[in-house]
Amino acid sequence: MQPGFAEAHISSTFDKFLAQHLDRDLLRFTTAGSVDDGKSTLIGRLLYDSKAIYQDQVQAIQKSSLNRSTGPMDFSLLTDGLRAEREQGITIDVAYRYFTTARRKFIIADTPGHEQYTRNMATGASTADAAVVLVDARKGILPQSRRHACIAALLGIPNIIAAINKMDLVDYSEEVFRRLEGDLQELAQQIALPTAQHAAAISIKCIPISALEGDNVVTRSTRTPWYGGPSLLEYLEEIPVAEANSADPFRFPVQYVIRPDDSFRGFAGQIISGSVEPGDRVVALPSGQTTRVRSIVTFDGDLPQAVTGSSVTLQLEDELDLSRGDVLVSEHDQPHRSRRFVANVVWLHATPLDLRKRWIFRQSTDELRVHAKRIQSRLDVNTMERHPAAQLGLNDIGTVEFEATRNFSFDLYAQNRSSGSFILIDPLTNATVGAGMITQSLDDAAKEHRADTYRRALTRIPVASIARGTPPVAVSERSHRFGHRPAAIWLGTWHSLAAPLERALFEAGYQVIVLDDANSTSEWNEGLIRGLYTAGLIALYTTNEISDDKKSRLYSAIQHDHVLDADALDHDGEDSSVVQLILDWIGGLRITAAKGDR
């Protein structure tokens, strides 16, 4: 029996308080700014005002011999960490700080803003739900703020907040604030492009504050009547943290196999996407075996459901031999499998990334070896420009093509920050040298797998099955095998889209061919067009010099509703608009087994 538990006498107010504390959620945010923007002052105030700073720590600061300022209390001394750094007067590493309000528990990853500390900013940003970028109202957007916003976007932080600080020094001027707000919206657009891995545009929320005076930090200030928005803390309390959605694909990397005896085999891990219930069908990768979840086992009893973020143990219906590095996924939404991929990389070490070395590659719970095949570019975070590069040095950010020694399962970082990220370790020194975010899969093994199934479908033909009088193969039969009806698509002035369309359709499993001057030496004629049509193919015809006469012959050769004239489409002149219309139309050719088409 817990001592003192039984006769617990607590006021109802405190009871409520406890219930509330048990129910709060967690928000992680990162901060960075140039030296003297007021970051330490701001954090000190957040901690102080939320009572995370206990009296005696405050007293210890007040008697500290290194107190840099005189007069009002220097909040920044509350947050400076290690002795060596305190002596240098700068912070050089990521420091984690904690505070709590009625609504939320907060974890701040506090990072220095200097150019040489991109590494630390990336570390702090990697787990953050929000980033607070400091801007000195008098100085405007300095390179550090720009860099921080860029790294925040690159690391997929969904909420970026610009705290326009030292408003007291510009007389709480609305004009100054609005100008900076405009500059920041421009910056948001600039960083959206080079970090382009997010479908949604990046938006930056601007809040005018004075960290020193406390305006709009915790409570709304009366000195900024023109600003109708929330205080920084109110905003942080209200930001929705990445909502897990029931439609998210299930991802469960196996961390550890629990086998206390022969009667129990459970797979321990943390759900990084989606949710799971007993009875759900799951696929084990890399084996591809399908099974069902039998139970979700925890110390506190079996669960009816487990959601993203939970550390649980899964028992499966079938005896699958899984080990660390394998992953359980939803049947219908599987990750990429490939050994070649492209990633944005932040380099963390003085030993540069080059094309000669092999690295230990850790992604989810998997571990393998990779090497860089090509450095596509290096990103200049100050100008947002990309430059060619032969290697990446400490604090560089680049886009790199990698090749691993075998296939592995992953998602793109924009879809999943866990299974789309990785670290690189130097096998000689054991140092963590790089961190990466996968942006693209090359040579997808899933495609190879599909090709494999097609190949396997070819069977040996018994001689006896060849008999005179057998009926010919009808177009509809071909359509059923291919999964789509045949068609003729006239690209006309859009002929340059032929190759990309053909490639995309082919990859997606369509039977497709491009007819251009190179592969049809003779004049097109009704016979050729009809032949391709009868073969069940989707034919893309390219040439913009096509006479009306030819066109009409084409139409007479095949059914009208199976012909598309790209030039006749109602588009807005953009490639993407035309492609969309063509793909929509092709989608209408699909036939599914259930519907039937005979």
Next chain:
Amino acid sequence: MTQHVYEESCDAAPVISMEEPSTVRRLSHLETLEAESIHILREAVAGFAAPVMLYSIGKDSSVLLRLAQKAFYPGKIPFPLLHVDTGYKFPEMIEFRDNYTREVGARLIVHKNQQALDDGASPFAIGTQKCCGLLKTRSLLDALAEGSFDAAFGGARRDEEKSRAKERIYSFRDAAGQWDPRNQRPELWNYYNGRIDKGESIRIFPLSNWTELDIWLYIYKENIPIVPLYFAKEREVVVRGGSLILTQGPIPLLPNEKPERRKVRMRSLGCVPCTGAIASDADTLPKIIEEMFSFHRSERENRAIDHDQEGSMEMKKREGYF
């Protein structure tokens, strides 16, 4: 101004989350911390040949032990617990340790620097710094070497002390067991690099992101047993140098000291001579939590050792102290 957050939290009703049908339930902050700590424990057990848990008998150790039970359930905890016994611990701690670890079914290793104790090591004879150096730091390093442990879990939290704010979850120690603040590995997402060469080791802190309040809330929510010394009770104490020192165990009284009975409790558990009690009425968990809010003093304040010198904790860490 400083009252702002707490007052507001008292008035507001408990939040009952009403979810939209399409979104999945979000974990609460304690569930998030729990899941993260379990993830860390499992990563370490999967990655190291011989991990060990440093078990200090305190409330953080109790939480860490519960998390280890959860991480490997229904299996047993797949590593031993190591208690570095200085010989100056409260008798109630030792009793609790033996009973509770037996109940949990964990393997317990107790290590004492008997040589130093036989040579007369005590805070009175050689001062707190040296005493800690021999009975805690040296003893710990010896025990780790004896067991050939390559990883050691500790219950330290980043909010405990300023120098810990930058501590990694996997803290690298060289072959001499030393910590170099400039040679720590960056930790991105939830990747922890535990690769080491022979003789090197990693200290692992699964509770890094927990605060003192989180620990108490979790103990309350999970009904985790803790040493009764944490609860206020009338106990015999002497007032020594501004601290209330319990007269339990091997502690000599100074000439003009007179024991008296006071209602006190311990905020953190260390050695009898060097850990002061606080006057308190908090004899239940809710009262302890309530006290934390009215009583803003950080918990290590009652440890004599941390105040010898500014930044002293950091110096101890460099030497290998936990």
